[in-house]
């Protein structure tokens with residue numbers, strides 16, 4: 247591993263080692279760029295991980311306090327943990343279930359396709375599907391996505407058999423889908439043994455993560471230095487208004503200042519705007535890169551929800567990969583449904599501990615008990631769809647300070663009427679599939695804490711509409727970049743990570759070219 | 767001979783909390799008085815009344831709440847307030863009430879922060895208990911047993927077999 251001095255101002259400093267930051271770090275290092283990767287969490291290995299839902303949650307999650315407000319149900323159910331992601335080397339790529347779907351063409355032209363929807367702040371992306379397609383190709387090869395590059399899809403599991411029977415009876419297009427989980431050995435990693443515990447770290451290593459693929463390869467170049475347990479607390483700029491250093495606190499509580507040639511934020515969608523807002527200065531009184539006031543705004547979290555159904559016979563949904571099922575019939579924008587945007591239907595499975603916790607968080611009594619006792623006969627089906635950007639759905643700083651002296655973030659989210667219409671439509675579709683497979687009873691579970699966090703530092707064609715350009719470069723601070731999902735211009739329907747990775751790969755090439763040309 | 771257990775905890779997770787079998791089980795707790803422990807036990811059982819589960823499962827939940835109270839003064843205060851709320855709601859102590867009245871009392875305090883603390887924590891620990899897993903068919907940790915690839919991940923046989931996925 248490389249080691250750089252704190253006053254080495256030739257390094258690119260990346261904050262956050264998850265899907266976006268970890269990928270970018272490796273891609274830059276492969277191109278010979280010197281990188282310091284700061285990660286708040288610990289550097290764990292497969293040995294450390296457990297096959298235990300709560301044990302894994304407590305080991306991996308970002309548990310620092312946040313607050314929530316707005317009409318979203320999450321504010322009531324999870325008021326101090328409204329957003330769900332990890333704090334560990336590898337970020338949430340250590341936890342995710344690895345569904346990998348490309349955005350479709352219309353996703354990149356949301357404003358044009360959906361029109362002027364009152365209350366929304368829709369824009370088109372500053373790039374098209376055609377521009378990102380080659381990067382999707384590379385991302386899929388890098389991640390070993392099933393159903394691409396000659397890799398077989400994951401085999402049908404029990405939960406999928408239920409989804410498939412129902413979907414086929416309704417004439418829907420159903421498959422096991424695409425995942426960054428090896429169905430056969432690939433890229434030095436083994437095939438899945440269907441243990442069902444990708445979410446607690448994946449001890450087997452059949453699933454792609456930045457922890458097991460990108461970061462070790464980056465370290466092997468001799469260009470990347472990883473600093474775990476290093477919590478960035480402020481970004482500084484020089485007299486010219488360029489980012490010049492990142493102040494961070496190490497595991498011993500000691501504060502350091504790492505100088506930088508360029509700074510990249512990849513702390514997931516709450517921490518990235520939080521750091522920018524907190525890095526306000528005399529020159530940038532509203533926060534760094536916030537000249538047009540968009541930092542923290544237009545926060546998106548997708549229409550994510552699950553239906554759990556009871557059947558007469560055992561399903562044993564916990565056996566096998568958790569989300570290996572896909573129905574694509576609702577992904578396109580279809581105004582005849584009465585709302586804008588589309589959604590994907592996927593499989594969902596949880597163990598008994600988290601099923602009980604998320605089925606309906608305030609629910610108790612004999613009715614609840616009669617449902618959860620039938621866990622063995624339960625199947626799960628899930629959707630992810632596009633929610634509408636709204637200016638006031640936003641991450642802001644509160645008056646309360648955390649242990650590092652940084653204000654605690656609040657996430658405000660009001661459901662847009664379009665969101666509620668899609669939710670209702672989605673619950674009906676999910677329930678119909680289970681009913682067609684013979685469900686006795688279906689439960690519409692509310693959203694769990696936001697797992698697809700997007701849009702809070704969005705990219706735009708014009709500086710006045712966003713925070714960064716199509717390469718994730720801040721309009722206002724030319725050597726400041728964003729490499730996580732907060733840079734999405736709009737949400738699209740699909741799970742976001744494949745797109746985060748493709749954008750980070752494209753960004754790496756851009757940054758390396760700019761550096762070679764002396765422009766960065 | 768009874769069937770072998772189906773549920774497994776990850777070998778690295780701590781074993782279930784051991785408590786005495788007898789009526790004086792609450793004596794083994796660190797913080798809660800026997801009265802508080804019994805009230806929380808009856809509350810847990812009223813919130814999640816699984817008739818087939820033995821008393822010891824609910825006792826272990828209370829032992830977890832006791833540990834929370836020992837670790838956090840805020841939690842300790844919440845549990846104390848909860849017990850006061852329940853006992854103050856009716857002319858009889860909560861644990862002496864019929865199930866119907868217990869449910870009424872819990873409904874009355876449902877919106878309070880102490881209720882939320884107890885209800886969420888009960889879910890957290892009750893459904894994480896390996897004896898409950900065994901009862902409801904959750905098999906748990908799998909990697910140390912080779913995953914489910916040869917242990918039934920696709921053994922559902924009461925629906926049509928899906929066609930083999932195309933490559």
Ligand SMILES: Cc1cc2nc3c(=O)[nH]c(=O)nc-3n(C[C@H](O)[C@H](O)[C@H](O)COP(=O)(O)OP(=O)(O)OC[C@H]3O[C@@H](n4cnc5c(N)ncnc54)[C@H](O)[C@@H]3O)c2cc1C
Nearest residue numbers: 262264265266286333337338343344345478513730741743
């Ligand atoms: C339950 C669940 C299931 C999911 N399944 C899927 C799926 O199937 N498909 C899919 O596409 N997506 C899935 N996701 C979403 C996916 O995990 C995220 O989209 C993705 O990981 C986001 O990448 P990121 O780089 O933005 O952030 P992350 O991967 O969350 O990484 C951010 C990192 O930054 C670090 N960090 C933050 N602030 C600081 C700081 N100040 N200093 C230093 N480090 C900092 C954090 O500790 C963290 O490690 C899932 C998410 C959850 C919660």
